[in-house]
Amino acid sequence: MFLLISQAVFASEWENIADVNFINDCVENGGELFFATSGGIVEFDPYSRNWRVFTNIDGVAGLDVNCVALSPSGELWYGSSNGALGYLSGNSFINFPDFRFSGIGINDICPSGNVFWLATSKGISLFRRMSDFQVGEIAGNFWGLGELPRESPVFSVTLFDGRIWGGGEDIVVAADTSYETVNLSAPDNWESFGISGQVNRFFAWDGTLFAGTSNGVYRLEDTVFSLVGLERDDVFDLFVRADSLYAATAWGLYRSVDGEDWRRLSSAPKKAHCGVVLADTAWVGYHRGYGFITDEEVVRYIFPSPCGYGFSGVYISGDDIYLAAKPYGASYRKNGEWVSLTTYNPMPDGEDVPVGSRIISSWAILPDRNGAIWIGTWGQGLLVMYPDDIQWSVFADSTGPVSTARGVGANYEVIPELGEDSEGNIWAFVFDPANDTAIVVWSHSALDSFPYSEPDSSNAYFFTRNELSSANFQSFLFDSGKLWLGYIDGGLDCLDYGGTLSDRSDDVLTHFSTDDGLPSNMVNDLALDKDGRLWIATDQGLCYYDPSYGFIQQVALPNDLSLNVLAVAIDRWDDKWVGTSDGACVIFADNISTQTIRSSFSLTGDVDEHSGLISDYVSGIHINDDHGIVTFITDRGLSSLLIAETSADEISLLVYPNPFVIEYDSPGELTVSGVPLDAEVFIYTSSGELVHYFPKWTVGFDTKVHWDGRNGSGELVASGIYIVVARGDSSTGKAKFAIVR
Numbered sequence: 232m233f234l235l236i237s238q239a240v241f242a243s244e245w246e247n248i249a250d251v252n253f254i255n256d257c258v259e260n261g262g263e264l265f266f267a268t269s270g271g272i273v274e275f276d277p278y279s280r281n282w283r284v285f286t287n288i289d290g291v292a293g294l295d296v297n298c299v300a301l302s303p304s305g306e307l308w309y310g311s312s313n314g315a316l317g318y319l320s321g322n323s324f325i326n327f328p329d330f331r332f333s334g335i336g337i338n339d340i341c342p343s344g345n346v347f348w349l350a351t352s353k354g355i356s357l358f359r360r361m362s363d364f365q366v367g368e369i370a371g372n373f374w375g376l377g378e379l380p381r382e383s384p385v386f387s388v389t390l391f392d393g394r395i396w397g398g399g400e401d402i403v404v405a406a407d408t409s410y411e412t413v414n415l416s417a418p419d420n421w422e423s424f425g426i427s428g429q430v431n432r433f434f435a436w437d438g439t440l441f442a443g444t445s446n447g448v449y450r451l452e453d454t455v456f457s458l459v460g461l462e463r464d465d466v467f468d469l470f471v472r473a474d475s476l477y478a479a480t481a482w483g484l485y486r487s488v489d490g491e492d493w494r495r496l497s498s499a500p501k502k503a504h505c506g507v508v509l510a511d512t513a514w515v516g517y518h519r520g521y522g523f524i525t526d527e528e529v530v531r532y533i534f535p536s537p538c539g540y541g542f543s544g545v546y547i548s549g550d551d552i553y554l555a556a557k558p559y560g561a562s563y564r565k566n567g568e569w570v571s572l573t574t575y576n577p578m579p580d581g582e583d584v585p586v587g588s589r590i591i592s593s594w595a596i597l598p599d600r601n602g603a604i605w606i607g608t609w610g611q612g613l614l615v616m617y618p619d620d621i622q623w624s625v626f627a628d629s630t631g632p633v634s635t636a637r638g639v640g641a642n643y644e645v646i647p648e649l650g651e652d653s654e655g656n657i658w659a660f661v662f663d664p665a666n667d668t669a670i671v672v673w674s675h676s677a678l679d680s681f682p683y684s685e686p687d688s689s690n691a692y693f694f695t696r697n698e699l700s701s702a703n704f705q706s707f708l709f710d711s712g713k714l715w716l717g718y719i720d721g722g723l724d725c726l727d728y729g730g731t732l733s734d735r736s737d738d739v740l741t742h743f744s745t746d747d748g749l750p751s752n753m754v755n756d757l758a759l760d761k762d763g764r765l766w767i768a769t770d771q772g773l774c775y776y777d778p779s780y781g782f783i784q785q786v787a788l789p790n791d792l793s794l795n796v797l798a799v800a801i802d803r804w805d806d807k808w809v810g811t812s813d814g815a816c817v818i819f820a821d822n823i824s825t826q827t828i829r830s831s832f833s834l835t836g837d838v839d840e841h842s843g844l845i846s847d848y849v850s851g852i853h854i855n856d857d858h859g860i861v862t863f864i865t866d867r868g869l870s871s872l873l874i875a876e877t878s879a880d881e882i883s884l885l886v887y888p889n890p891f892v893i894e895y896d897s898p899g900e901l902t903v904s905g906v907p908l909d910a911e912v913f914i915y916t917s918s919g920e921l922v923h924y925f926p927k928w929t930v931g932f933d934t935k936v937h938w939d940g941r942n943g944s945g946e947l948v949a950s951g952i953y954i955v956v957a958r959g960d961s962s963t964g965k966a967k968f969a970i971v972r
Contacts, residue, residue, distance in 0.1 A: 245843025245919070247271075247286040248552075249294060249868030250559075251536045254516030256298045256468075257507045260307055264507065266516055267296035270868055272309055273534065277509060277523070282534065288843045290324035292317060292331060292832040294867050300340040302347070302360070310337030310349065315832065316358070317366075327358070327366045332834065339387045339432075341395075343408075346370065348395055350388040354379075355397050357410055373415045376404040377423035389433035391440045398430020398442060403456060426456045434469035436476055441490065443469045448478055450490060460493040461485060470506040472513040472524070479503035479515060484524065498529045538562040538571040541866045544595035544607070544649070547853045552869070553604065555593035561606050563596070572606070572616070590614070597649040599657060601678060607646025613659055617681045624682045626659075631685040632671055632693065634664035652709050656692075656732065660704040669702040670694035672732060692732045700724050700742045708757040708765075715765060717754025722747075723767065723776075743776065748783030750774055756798045756851070761805045768796040773809060789816050789827045791835060798864070800852040802874070808861055810849025815863060819967075826917040826952060842918045845870040872919070882907065882964040884957060890969035891940065893947060898940035901968070906930045907959035914938065917952045917967075940970065947972070 249270025256267040266273040271286040271294050285291050293311025300308050307319040314335045317326035330337060330351065339350035347358040347367075354374035360367045374382045379399050387398040394405045403424040407413045413420055428446030435441070440451040441459075443466030449456040465481040478485040484499040484506075502518030513524040519538075522531035537552070539559020546553040553563040560573025572590050595607030602618040612627030627644050628635040636645045645662035652658065655675030661668060670693065673683065677690030684690055696702045701721030708715040712730030717723055722744035729737045744752055751771035758766045765776040767783075772794045774785045788794070788809065798810035805820040814829040829835065830844045844863060851864030863870045885904040893899070906912060912925035922942040930936055940947050950972045957964040 244873040245288050246871045247284075247288055247843065247845045247868060248537060248871075249284075249286065249845060250538060250540055251284055251534050252520045252538070253518060254504050254521060255296065257505045257514065257516045257521075258299045258301055258307070259507050259509050259514075260301055260305065262509070264509065264514055265299050265307055266521065267299045267309060268516075269295050269540070270536065272296055272299065275521075277512070277514065284536075285319075285324065287831045287845060289322065290317065290326060291315065292324070292326045292328070294845065297337060298339050300342055300347075302342040303344060308340055308342065308347065310340050312336045312338075313832070314351075316349070325366060329369055330356070331832070336384075338385065341388045341390055343390055348388045348390070350385040350397060352384045353382045355385050355388060355395070355415075357415075371410060371415060373421075375416065375418040375421075376406075377418055377421035378402060379404055379421075379423065381418075387430050387432050387442075389435070389440075391433070391435050396433055396440070398426075398433060398444075400429050401426060403430060403442065424451075424454070424456050427458070428465075431466060432468045434471075434476075436469070436471055436490065439490070441469055441476070443467060443478060443480075448490075448493070459491045460487065467503070468505040470508060470513065472506075472508045473511060473526075477506055477513060477524075479506050484515065484529070496524070496529055499524070500531050533569075533571070535564075535569040537564070537569065537868070538573045540868055542851070542864050542869075543647075544593065544597075545851050545853060545864050545869075546597055547855065547862060548598070549855070549858075551598075553596045553598055555596040555606065557594065557609070558592050560590040561593040561596050563598075563604065594645075594647045595649040597651060597657070599651055599678065600655050601681075603678075603681070603683070605649050605657060605659075607649050607659065609645050609647070610643045612644040613646045613649075615683060622682060626685065628665075631687070632666065632668045632691075633659065633686075634661055634666035634668055637663045637665045648704050648707055650707060650709065658707075658714075660707065661702065662704060663702050664696065667696045668693050669696045669699055669704075674732075694726075698738070698740065699726070700740070706754055706756050706768075708759065710759060710765075715757050717757055717767070718752070720752055722749055722752040723754050743783065748774065748785070750785055750794075755796060756800075758799045758801045758807070760801050760807070766799045766801065766807060768799040768809070770795045772796060773799065786818070786822070789825050792816055792827060797848075797850045798852045800854045800861075802854045802861070803856040808852045808854065810852050810863060812848050814847045815844065815849045815852070824952060828918060843870060843872070882957075882962050884955060884964040884966040886955060886966045886968040890971045893940050893970060893972045898947060901938045901940065902935055903938070903955050903957070903966070904933075904935045905964065906934050906936055906957045907962050907964075908934065910957040910959035910962075910964075912936050913956045913958070915954045915956065916948075917954060922948055922953070 251268040251270040251273050253269040254266045258265050264275045271284045271291050275282040293313035293315030295312040296309050298310045310316050314330035317324040336352035341348040345360040349356040357371040359370040379402050385397040385399050389396050395408050396405045403426050404421045406421045428444035430442050430444050432443040442449040445465045447461040448459050450459045466478050468479040470477050476487045483501045484496045484503050485493040487493045503515050505516040506513050515522050520533040537554050539556030541557050542554050543557050544555030551565050555561050562571045592609040593606050594609050597605045604616045606614040613633050615624040626633045633644050635643050647662050648660040650658040657673040659671045671686050672692040674690050701718040703719040705719045706717035714726040725741040727739040751769040753770040756768040767774050773796045774783050776783050793811040793813035795812040800808045807818040809816050816825050816827045818825050828842050830847050831841045833847050846865035846867035848866040849863050853862040859874050861872045891901045908930050911927045914923040925936050
């Protein structure tokens with residue numbers, strides 16, 4: 232029996248946002264370019280400049296895409312660091328799962344007829360293409376390659392002069408391609424060549440094999456690879472344009488007419504990763520963005536996307552998103568446009584670098600009511616960017632009370648958390664401060680003009696380390712004149728300042744730890760439910776504190792979820808959304824019923840748990856109740872799930888019997904009552920998969936639809952929680968029900 236109270240629903244509408252400007256590889260297909268990036272595969276039309284991103288929603292089973300290649304039949308194939316291998320069919324990808332299931336990453340692909348030579352994290356593999364239904368099979372795994380240590384990674388692979396060539400660390404191996412007659416599993420059947428550095432790419436030019444390595448460009452001369460240029464430069468790719476050989480390197484682009492004398496293109500950005508030629512124009516993928524080269528110019532662009540991943544600080548307001556991405560700086564989307572504030576924006580030589588392009592490691596980000604953006608960094612103090620995008624303030628140890636961290640020397644200020652309370656005061660949490668000032672609060676009255684003043688006793692309030700249990704801040708939550716503080720190793724504090732920052736005499740501090748029932752003293756996140764209970768995410772499980780009774784109650788998660796709970800958020804229906812290091816779940820408002828949510832390429836969990844989630848590592852959750860959207864913050868990007876339509880008037884649906892019991896092959900009938908006559912009706916699994924659809928105008932005049940428990944293929948569905956959604960022109964309704972078999 233299921234008790235179903237919540238009215239929140241899963242809809243099958245996911246949107247993923249990831250950084251697609253870190254480009255690893257590129258290929259041309261039919262006049263369009265495909266870029267392999269750290270956030271999926273980008274399809275780009277160089278003429279119209281239109282582009283789209285393929286993610287796991289579109290079947291890409293590993294978003295950190297290392298390589299793309301065209302088969303002789305024109306199929307686009309990709310390989311990812313997690314072992315995903317697949318090809319584009321229409322608007323989605325079809326995948327071969329064996330490498331991913333075995334944890335073997337794919338670094339490079341070399342198609343030849345109906346077989347593919349793969350450079351992998353354990354050696355070289357041979358994949359044979361078969362029918363669309365079967366995709367293909369592994370024809371051989373060759374993990375002992377000459378003098379290369381067994382099961383060592385191979386980073387590049389190519390066919391040249393009737394042989395298969397593989398590049399590893401300080402070595403090149405080669406063997407006859409007659410794998411059906413030559414035992415390629417025997418190391419002695421592979422010839423070894425010495426070389427310096429990691430072999431990133433092979434390229435055949437003018438009848439000669441070249442290798443781009445982490446120590447320059449090498450050329451095969453008889454039986455030896457000889458260094459021919461760019462020594463100590465990391466060469467990622469080689470390509471030909473207009474009878475010249477180009478090298479994409481960490482220091483930019485180089486050109487050679489003979490393969491020996493190399494000249495740098497002075498106007499090209501640094502950190503070039505790959506190149507491909509289309510109609511005499513060379514298109515280049517960079518560590519940050521893409522561009523093109525002609526005889527007249529070198530141009531670089533940035534795809535509008537966030538900068539980096541592994542976000543430590545996120546602020547979402549409507550459609551605007553602000554992200555702090557640890558070592559990748561910060562970025563934000565406002566009015567539909569992305570702006571990056573990071574050291575990864577390559578600046579021309581000699582030009583003054585603005586503060587925003589000097590950000591190395593950002594950990595917190597907050598736009599205030601005046602339009603300024605506050606950025607807390609790990610080692611660079613507290614930065615404030617004003618609305619003109621030019622003027623900045625830097626609050627650090629050398630200028631005021633924002634102190635350097637204890638034990639690391641001067642000028643290393645760490646601000647892991649930022650917040651704005653209901654009165655507009657800005658709170659900056661200073662990690663382990665040497666001067667013992669742990670919290671700096673700018674009074675809202677002091678934020679009436681730019682630039683903001685350095686905090687002092689006339690415009691700010693201060694809390695010292697001695698007034699708290701710790702200064703190793705991990706999370707916080709404002710609660711009607713109280714401040715809840717979660718620490719990395721110090722448990723939980725409730726600082727009741729009575730809503731009066733100017734009067735400290737009435738402050739009361741209450742401390743909670745494992746002695747009081749916390750699963751752990753590492754408190755990762757906090758949220759309040761409708762009953763005033765505080766939900767606490769720790770690295771050893773989830774719990775809540777009930778102030779009415781003064782106790783902490785631990786909460787059971789689905790058995791297959793990690794206890795390392797990183798995030799918790801609560802929607803308007805009082806459902807609790809929980810993020811862990813191995814997936815997410817929703818605990819419905821009855822605090823009993825649950826549903827696990829995992830990425831579509833997760834190797835754990837049941838199939839009905841898989842969804843459009845971009846990664847199973849969910850470090851934060853944001854809920855927009857006005858728009859009915861849950862956003863999961865992950866180590867690969869952001870995933871947003873539409874859980875309820877809010878534009879139309881809401882109506883109540885009645886579903887019965889509930890639970891709907893299906894006995895053997897005689898399911899009976901489920902009735903949904905109260906459906907608008909003009910409505911479409913959708914029935915979803917709780918993970919968002921559509922199982923049945925009633926078209927518009929098929930609702931009876933009794934405002935009911937009837938369902939026999941079968942999906943679109945005529946099969947009876949499994950036990951579980953399901954959601955019915957009715958969407959009319961001016962109204963929408965939703966309800967949950969259970970099926971028991």
